[in-house]
Amino acid sequence: MSNLHLLSPELALGGMALGLMVADLFVAAKHGRLLYHLGWLVSILALVMVGYTISNSAAGQGVGSLWAVDPMSQFFKMLILLTTVLCLLMGLEYKDLPPAHAGTFVCLLLFSAVGMMLLVSSVDLLLTFVALELISLTSFILAGFERRNHKSNEGSVKYFLFGAFSSAIMAYGISLFYGATGTTRLVGVGHDGGPMFLLGLLMILLGFCFKASIAPMHFWVPDAYEGAPTPVTAFLSLAPKIATLGAMVRLFTVLLPASAFNLTTLFVVLAAATMTVGNFTAFFQNNVKRLLAYSSIAQAGYILIGIASGNTIGTEGVLLYSFVYVAMNIGAFAVAQSVASRSDGAGAYDLEAFNGLARRSFGLALAMAFFLLSLSGIPPLAGFIGKFYIFSAAVQSGHMGLAVIAVINSVVSVYYYMRVVYHMFFKPAADETPLAVGPFLYGGLAIAMAGILAFGVYPEPLVASVQASAQYLP
Amino acid sequence: MNLGSYVALSAALFLIGVFGALTRRNIIGILMAIELMFNAANINLAAFNRYLHPGGIIGQTLALFIISIAAAEVVVGLSLVLAIYRNTDTVYVEDYNLLKG
Incomplete structure (x- = not known):
């Protein structure tokens, strides 16, 4: 708990996102654009906070019980926030989003960004799972945000069915991993390389593959992307993919190198x-x-x-x-x-x-x-x-x-x-x-x-x- | 009861869930099958915690997390199903064919 301040960009972004959700109740629909402007300003604020921890590495970096804040995670966090800003700018010019729900839209987008920022920092399967689910749940809703549009509905339902299926597989994989090693923390795992451990690792990999749209788990991509509102499509094609690949780099080249298990x-x-x-x-x-x-x-x-x-x-x-x-x-x-x-x-x-x-x-x-x-x-x-x-x-x-x-x-x-x-x-x-x-x-x-x-x-x-x-x- | 029977139960539940999710054509049925898969993971976690690693509580904690996340997932899923049902009047996945997959 002592170094919780390392996560201040995520905490700030999450708090602001909640604030925007509440602000949605008090801002009239015709002023909905105001919330988009607030959204990208908040993202830029978080970007500056992340940038500050990079320039001030002694005070801003370290390892918590579930996460590690290091140059690699900060690089991915900056990319994710940059994507969020650009997608919100696109959203400002997109006419099919319901203006009455601007606050909800921005809030979900920011929460998704928070999930990704946690994911690239995570060194514990518990946080990895929760962060992945935070990304998934928000992106399911975002993909179906044009409620009256049949294509948007259909894309989001297909996305949801694939997503829930693969996260259930990942949860089972995590349970096998826990059974084999007795921990969910990925730092210094005393792995045995036995069949249960490997099966768990493969199931976890499958969950990552879904989010990063890697080959056996890519079938949802074209449908969800075609149905989703275009700013959301741009967001989904970039941020979750980069964040998941960032988490995979940490997991499969640093913590549990793939070469160690053939x-x-x-x-x-x-x-x-x-x-x-x-x-x-x-x-x-x-x-x-x-x-x-x-x-x-x-x-x-x-x-x-x-x-x-x-x-x-x-x-x-x-x-x-x-x-x-x-x-x-x-x-x-x-x-x-x-x-x-x-x-x-x-x-x-x-x-x-x-x-x-x-x-x-x-x-x-x-x-x-x-x-x-x-x-x-x-x-x-x-x-x-x-x-x-x-x-x-x-x-x-x-x-x-x-x-x-x-x-x-x-x-x-x-x-x-x-x-x-x-x-x-x-x-x-x-x-x-x-x-x-x-x-x-x-x-x-x-x-x-x-x-x-x-x-x-x-x-x-x-x-x-x-x-x-x-x-x-x- | 030993660890083997718990793991066998959870493996059976998981496989039933996978089979159901892949073969059901009603969205509600698929959701139920996915819930079975999540619960298989929970049984595993609790059993491993009790028999293999009784020193800590990580397994039980993780199971609690998975229970609450699965609940959140179902909430989102059902609301999406509601949205598409209002537009199409069907919950059968083979009728969702506007987008060619």
Whole structure:
């Protein structure tokens, strides 16, 4: 209890989230936007608090009974908060969210962020489980937030059924782990490597796979992403995935290294399967939200390579790629949202809706092209740096086959990303009126764009900060 | 009663739950099956705590946490089911086919 102050960013964010929920009762629906502004200001406040603990490492870091606050967790926390801010900016310009429930929406988003911040810090299966459930429960509701929209309902119910099923498996896995070791604390586990222990570990891994949308547990992704409101889709495709992968780095390369139980091959297979499934299914999608959903499965596969490699450069690669992935993916979703905001109802996210975007709003089309090129890993953009780092980790750890599969996958992915670009630049538009993009969406786009351009051309500061952040305490 | 019978009971419950969750077509049925899986974990925890690690209380504490989280999960699940039932008038999952999965 003595070092509870280490968790002050989480405590502050959670308290403010509750405050926003209460404020919802007193703010009239027409002033609902005020709550979004409060939400992102609060997230920035928490971001500053996390940044302070990084700069002041002696006073701000340490190990509690359930958590560890160290440079690695702080890096992921900053990424999660950055994503939250950008998604709230997107939410300000999204017209289908019920304005009467703005406070609830912001509150759930912030609670989800709190869950993720706890998850990346956790060194105890008890906290890991509770944090994962905090993320899950809030994201189920967020995915179904458009209550009158049938698609949103359906996506959230499918998400919920998969989610509850996999967390029940994870709970059983934790019980087996406890039976084998007599503890849930992951620091200095005297593991026996027996069948009960391994079965428990695999079931826990399955629960992680669900949240990070890794291959055998990815079926919910396209449906939940298509049905959810677009700012929520952007949030779900980034924050929980990054947080879970961050927790997996801690668990499977630091606390209980996968190589100690001969699980490295399993991780290699998972990474290869995830990339391949994501990329080859994205081929056949005509809905941009679904396309980006499958692409985000593939991106999770790339990040998993860093964990499968299990070396320092792999860990740094996970951190670096997570950062880059936030910038490029949120940009792509923001453009998709502003394209869809013009048309109503069905087909708003079809590829055809992107026809002739270059004539309507050249800036948006160019931005989307940059984000997609970065996602496919074309050189001067940041996505290339991330992929280069991850792939060289695989080569360095001797997984040549995995590196070859990853390179083939990135080549394949160029095709479907370029299909969107083709529609934007070479197809005639049905109506050529320019798109109206709100100031906050522009702000978010500008931040994402600056990220992928600046760190693509001049990656040294990012690489240096990643190398400094790949430190862990326990 | 020894540890083996408790673990056998919980394994049986867990497998029944998995089977039910995968084969039921009524959402309420799936929810009940998932509850069985959670409770299988709780039996395991309590039994392991009693027979293997009687010194501490971690197993029982964890079981309490899982009970309350499972309850919260069901609350969210039922409210989602209510929302979709109002729009579609059905609780059978094969009728939810607007999104091609």
